[in-house]
Amino acid sequence: MKIKKKLIIVPLLLVFMLGISAAQAATILYVPQDDRPVSLEDVVDTAEAAKLTVLAPPAELIASRDKKGDPDQLWQWVKDHAGQADALILSGDALIYGGLVDSRTHEFGEAVLKARLERFQELQKAHPFTRVYVYSTVLRTPQGSAGGVEPAYYEQYGGNIFQLTALRDKEEVEGLTKKEKKLLASNLAIIPPDALADWMQRRQKNFDINSSLIELNRQGLFKFFLLGRDDTAPYSQSHKESRELSILAADLPQSRFQTFPGADQLGMVLLARAYNDLTYRIPIVKVNYAAGAAKDSIPSYEDQKVGQSIVAHVVAAGGIVLNNPLKPDLIVNVNTSATGKTLEAGSRKNTTVLTPALHQFVDAIQAQVEAGKQVAVADISFANGADNALMTELSRRNLLDKLSAYSGWNTAGNTVGYAVGQGMLTGLTDDQDRKRLLAVRYLDDWAYQANIRQALTEEFVYPNSGSPVYLNELKPQLTAELEKRERQFAEQHLWLPPEQITATFPWNRMFEVNVNIAPE
Secondary structure, eight states: OOOOGGGGGSOHHHHHHHHHHHHHTOEEEEEOSSSSTTTTHHHHHHHHHTTOEEEOOOGGGSOBTTBOOOHHHHHHHHHHHGGGOSEEEEEHHHHHTSSTTHHHHOOOOHHHHHHHHHHHHHHHHHOTTSEEEEEEEEOOOOSOOOSSSSOTTHHHHHHHHHHHHHHHHHHHHTOOOHHHHHHHHHHHHHSOHHHHHHHHHHHHHHHHHHHHHHHHHHTTOOSEEEEEEOSOOSSSHHHHHHHHHHHHTTTSOTTTEEEEEOSTTHHHHHHHHHHHHHTTOOOEEEEEEOSSSGGGOOOTTOSSOHHHHHHHHHHHTTOEEOSSOSSOSEEEEEEOOSSSOOEETTSTTOOSOOOHHHHHHHHHHHHHHHTTOOEEEEEOSEESSOOHHHHHHHHHTTOGGGOSEEEOOSSHHHHHHHHHHHHHHHTTSOHHHHHHHHHHHIIIIIIIIIIIHHHHIIIIIGGGTOBTTBOGGGHHHHHHHHHHHHHHHHHHHOSSOGGGEEEEOTTSSSSOOEEEEOOO
């Protein structure tokens, strides 16, 4: 059921009640940036658990590891189905380049990109009263790359390109020392001129597209535009471009535009935003940090403090952060490292030893749960996986199935986006669905990313001269071992029968898994 303009003339309470009814029967059209579980399946699963109907494109149109997305056919699909939806959540990267990886590797000319961009105006003219939410990304600047997810030259010269552009960014912001100037010149001499020119040309196309999306947002075509900053750093080409794009968007209110680090969480954040808009809700969120660097941490792969990012995520999802609200709709507990330095979850330092600070942190979570609050945990103490000490203590206290949401995967922004987005939505789900969504995250973020991945790599991949980014002939053996270990983990820590769990490597690499829990 579409929400009609005439609703604004009825009493506010009735508007609110009708909004809830409309949202619970609402249909969301969702175009993901690719078919990875965190981009597609997890978002759709969360939406459907919240009683939303989701329209997603057929698999053959969506970017995957071994094929590019089809922007023109995706646009046609959106055109054919937009009239059936109450809100559209659209990946700009998918609709303009084909997908997230395609945004880095495509060979499209400016005329083609501009023509696809103009379709946003055609969409608005055809459906002027439908809420449109768009998310896009600033092209990432990783310190290295493997597996064909950047242009081929980046695998050899990526470290030099990162360092060169980081120094150029720093030069603009605060200047360089003599040593840094020499390092800049050294990197410039190493990188082939044609490779650097190609990379900067790709970035310029991406910058121009994002600038145009900001302008379309300014013109009122979008209900909200969310700009993510994929793998970045305090000084980097991505940081430089985001500074410039933020200046371009400086006149846009926070209720229309946000930008923050991360890419893979953007669909989940906008799902929560669409739901909150449809229900006329503005969730009040309280944020609680573990002792230590807390909100002043600057995590790996990001370019700003955690405290700033969390507020931006909550606002983008349609909520508001208050310091001491009497009745928060959601409490987000953020587990940061005591020092502010983010190690990898596969590090030997990710042990089960509980520190006094973590003990106190879990005490607070337990008190919130026992008080009947909606409690989410954003576990960002380590990058690319959960904190073993935190999770072991939550398990010991039987708190794992009591949370509203948990996340601890990949970058801090990815984790925060899922904790906030799912946290806002899972209070609306059945208890069985809430526990299932939690179990998927525990099996992925804690079991696999923090523990099983490293073990399988050391025990099977390297001894067999395999590659973590191309599993190929090792994939059947790794899949069988993965599923066995996920089930062993569930038997030890979770509440569901292990035989319900299946797990696969959807992108033929060790970086991510797809965890499924069959219904009982």
